Amino acid sequence: MKTLLLSALALPLSQAAAADDVFVNTPKTTLMLSVDKGQTPAIQYYGSRLSPGQGREVHDAMSINSDAYPAFGRDSFDETALSVTHADGNMSTELVVTGWRTEGEQTTIEMRDKKYDLFVDLCYKANDRSDVIETWTVIRNGEKKPVRLEQYASGVMALRQEGAWLTHFHGSWGQEAGMTEEPLTAGLKVIVNHDGVRTAMDDRAEVMVSLDGRPQENSGRVVGAALCWTGNYKLRIETRGKYQHTLIAGIDDLHTAYTLKPGETFTTPTLALTYSEEGKGGVSRAFHRWGRESQLHNGKALREILLNSWEGVYMNVSQEVCEQLMDGIKDLGGELFVVDDGWFGRKYRRTYDDKALGDWMTDTVKLPKGIPALVKAAEDRGLKFGIWIEPEMANSTSELFEAHPEWVVAHPTRELSKGRGDTQLVLDLSNPKVQDYVVSIVDNLRKENPTLHYIKWDCNMSMQNYGSSYLTADRQSHLFVDYHLGLHKVLQRIRQAWPDLVIQLCSSGGGRVNWGFMPYFDEFWVSDNTDAQQRLFIQWGTSHFFPTMAMAQHVSASPNHQTGRVIPLKFRFDVAMTGRLGMEMKPSDLNGEEREYARKAVAFYKEIRPIVQLGDLYRLLSPYDNKGFCSEMFVNEDKSEAVFFCYKFENYIGMETPRWHFAGLDPKATYRLNEFECAESSHNFEGKTFSGKFLMETGIDATLRRQYASRVIRLKRI
Ligand code: DGJ
Numbered sequence: 100m101k102t103l104l105l106s107a108l109a110l111p112l113s114q115a116a117a118a119d120d121v122f123v124n125t126p127k128t129t130l131m132l133s134v135d136k137g138q139t140p141a142i143q144y145y146g147s148r149l150s151p152g153q154g155r156e157v158h159d160a161m162s163i164n165s166d167a168y169p170a171f172g173r174d175s176f177d178e179t180a181l182s183v184t185h186a187d188g189n190m191s192t193e194l195v196v197t198g199w200r201t202e203g204e205q206t207t208i209e210m211r212d213k214k215y216d217l218f219v220d221l222c223y224k225a226n227d228r229s230d231v232i233e234t235w236t237v238i239r240n241g242e243k244k245p246v247r248l249e250q251y252a253s254g255v256m257a258l259r260q261e262g263a264w265l266t267h268f269h270g271s272w273g274q275e276a277g278m279t280e281e282p283l284t285a286g287l288k289v290i291v292n293h294d295g296v297r298t299a300m301d302d303r304a305e306v307m308v309s310l311d312g313r314p315q316e317n318s319g320r321v322v323g324a325a326l327c328w329t330g331n332y333k334l335r336i337e338t339r340g341k342y343q344h345t346l347i348a349g350i351d352d353l354h355t356a357y358t359l360k361p362g363e364t365f366t367t368p369t370l371a372l373t374y375s376e377e378g379k380g381g382v383s384r385a386f387h388r389w390g391r392e393s394q395l396h397n398g399k400a401l402r403e404i405l406l407n408s409w410e411g412v413y414m415n416v417s418q419e420v421c422e423q424l425m426d427g428i429k430d431l432g433g434e435l436f437v438v439d440d441g442w443f444g445r446k447y448r449r450t451y452d453d454k455a456l457g458d459w460m461t462d463t464v465k466l467p468k469g470i471p472a473l474v475k476a477a478e479d480r481g482l483k484f485g486i487w488i489e490p491e492m493a494n495s496t497s498e499l500f501e502a503h504p505e506w507v508v509a510h511p512t513r514e515l516s517k518g519r520g521d522t523q524l525v526l527d528l529s530n531p532k533v534q535d536y537v538v539s540i541v542d543n544l545r546k547e548n549p550t551l552h553y554i555k556w557d558c559n560m561s562m563q564n565y566g567s568s569y570l571t572a573d574r575q576s577h578l579f580v581d582y583h584l585g586l587h588k589v590l591q592r593i594r595q596a597w598p599d600l601v602i603q604l605c606s607s608g609g610g611r612v613n614w615g616f617m618p619y620f621d622e623f624w625v626s627d628n629t630d631a632q633q634r635l636f637i638q639w640g641t642s643h644f645f646p647t648m649a650m651a652q653h654v655s656a657s658p659n660h661q662t663g664r665v666i667p668l669k670f671r672f673d674v675a676m677t678g679r680l681g682m683e684m685k686p687s688d689l690n691g692e693e694r695e696y697a698r699k700a701v702a703f704y705k706e707i708r709p710i711v712q713l714g715d716l717y718r719l720l721s722p723y724d725n726k727g728f729c730s731e732m733f734v735n736e737d738k739s740e741a742v743f744f745c746y747k748f749e750n751y752i753g754m755e756t757p758r759w760h761f762a763g764l765d766p767k768a769t770y771r772l773n774e775f776e777c778a779e780s781s782h783n784f785e786g787k788t789f790s791g792k793f794l795m796e797t798g799i800d801a802t803l804r805r806q807y808a809s810r811v812i813r814l815k816r817i
Contacts, residue, residue, distance in 0.1 A: 120143070124225055125227070126227065129147070139194065140208050142164075145256060145257075165257035169347075180250070185246050186243060204224050205223065219237070220236060226392070228392050238366075242361060253328070267279055270609075273608065276643075278723055280314050298613065324371070325370070329587070335348075354576055355576060358577075371614060379643065396620055405434065406425075406686070410656065421476065425476060429481065429482055437485035437555055443455055445463070448464060453520030454520070485601070488544070491528060494523055509566050527582070538596075558605070558611060583615075590619040609624065622651050625678065635746060642716060642731075652675040653675060653680075654681070667807050670809045674809070699776065707733075711733050726757065732763065766791045770817070779801075
């Protein structure tokens with residue numbers, strides 16, 4: 100990335116020190132920018148917190164000095180954040196600072212083009228409680244005619260360090276959030292998603308850059324970045340030489356040119372950043388705290404233990420079947436029952452996945468007394484009730500599509516490309532009438548069932564047909580963005596009307612896990628793959644940016660329906676207990692002994708729920724380390740309680756259990772250990788006491804012998 104011509108080293112020290120510097124401070128971090136009027140604003144420093152006087156040190160050391168929001172057209176030989184075609188056809192932009200202001204937590208750097216009436220506010224919000232800095236821009240067209248935004252990134256971060264490593268996440272259905280760690284070498288690394296709708300299924304919009312070489316969990320300097328956008332995105336990391344790295348993140352720039360009429364503004368999505376000296380774990384904990392404090396819907400409330408009907412009975416729902424499932428989960432101590440796909444459709448009944456999406460009327464053959472009877476049955480058993488919908492979609496075999504073929508995303512001249520069941524289509528949410536319709540689905544369900552507690556909001560298709568009959572010909576390139584702006588309007592209206600509704604985000608599993616969604620949702624379905632062994636990997640990756648309380652993790656049947664693997668019930672529970680615990684099977688398939696075990700596990704989870712859901716996560720041993728083991732632990736805010744999990748998912752003769760070094764404890768405190776249902780005959784830690792220092796430094800030898808052995812140890816300060 101371009102180093103500004105006005106290099107600090109080239110200036111006399113006093114002049115460099117006199118630069119107009121802005122400090123964006125969180126409790127432990129500082130982002131320092133220079134904002135001299137008439138000049139390009141520049142990132143000078145991002146790291147541990149500086150005192151105001153240290154600005155001089157930053158300049159004297161010739162720190163970063165890199166354009167804070169590079170625009171295309173003048174001296175722009177590197178990657179740019181903004182590219183605009185002005186009203187007269189000129190494609191160059193030259194932004195300079197006109198002023199800056201700080202109001203509360205927000206700092207705004209005001210810029211305008213030197214020659215054109217194009218205004219850009221570069222905004223930073225410093226979060227007091229979490230060390231996360233949010234950045235975004237507001238772009239205003241003050242020209243007399245429309246301008247076209249070709250590229251309009253959310254934010255930029257420049258780093259200077261040789262030997263930095265990148266951590267990022269990639270996957271597909273059933274194997275979401277696969278973690279890749281690699282050195283950052285010269286060139287351009289691009290992380291991009293073009294799905295249109297399900298934009299976290301393959302590449303994810305979150306990255307970490309470890310500045311001290313190979314990424315470590317609990318040590319080293321790490322920067323974390325998450326683009327909070329529900330639609331297509333692009334993250335570029337440009338590395339010049341060995342040590343100049345620039346991250347530019349924003350809405351993808353493929354077929355997303357956006358026209359601003361005179362006077363119109365565009366606010367980009369947010370890029371959230373944090374810096375930690377406690378390794379990747381420190382970055383994760385900052386994002387989790389930020390999420391619970393200010394992003395996730397209802398981020399401070401404990402989540403309920405539920406049974407979802409999907410893997411138990413798939414679409415074969417009926418009053419009788421649902422009541423059996425309700426009896427099952429009630430007996431085990433659960434709190435909520437959710438009826439999944441299959442409950443709707445009149446003219447076309449949802450007996451298979453090729454019909455009825457869009458027809459949100461109860462299938463009266465399966466459920467003659469309708470949803471109110473299911474709600475009542477749940478409540479009669481002391482359970483809350485939830486229901487599945489996929490409101491952004493239609494099947495071509497549906498009454499909705501017959502009535503409104505113009506409501507789906509479609510090319511005007513081409514044959515429709517269809518998704519699931521060879522009939523699935525995406526509704527065009529850029530159209531306000533479609534937005535009203537989607538809002539009405541939730542409104543109607545809630546009005547008919549005032550105590551409806553929970554909705555699972557699914558979404559199982561990509562935007563396969565690019566075209567909108569609502570947008571005019573010259574605005575077709577707005578569809579990728581306007582779909583999502585429309586979806587946000589829908590979700591805002593639903594949240595305004597029904598703030599107490601618990602809503603789960605699902606998208607063929609974890610296909611939409613992005614911070615742009617979280618303000619509207621209480622939790623998300625991590626993956627359709629419920630195999631406990633593979634879940635260790637999926638959950639490990641997901642936990643890098645997303646808090647435990649939001650991660651829906653269900654115990655399912657064995658053999659597992661996705662992989663066929665046979666795994667003991669204890670291991671399945673121990674894996675699911677590191678998130679929001681639920682079940683997704685027929686409890687009646689458990690034998691008496693297993694049922695007894697499940698009852699104990701649910702009761703134990705209730706005890707540790709506040710630690711797991713609201714505490715800090717410390718990842719200890721990665722399943723990616725190829726050792727066949729995995730471990731993590733949770734510590735509550737005042738460090739008085741913790742819970743430790745370890746797993747063995749492979750077994751070879753001669754494999755030795757690693758010594759477990761705990762983390763996050765109070766070194767001066769003494770903790771009493773209690774094991775939950777320990778299957779190991781020796782090395783049992785029941786009732787033993789240790790200092791926090793000993794547990795973290797020396798550790799314990801909690802052996803795991805068999806494949807799928809797992810241990811859960813609870814710690815209480817005494
Ligand atoms: C995909 C989801 O991920 C599953 O959990 C389930 O709800 C199905 N859709 C239902 O069609």
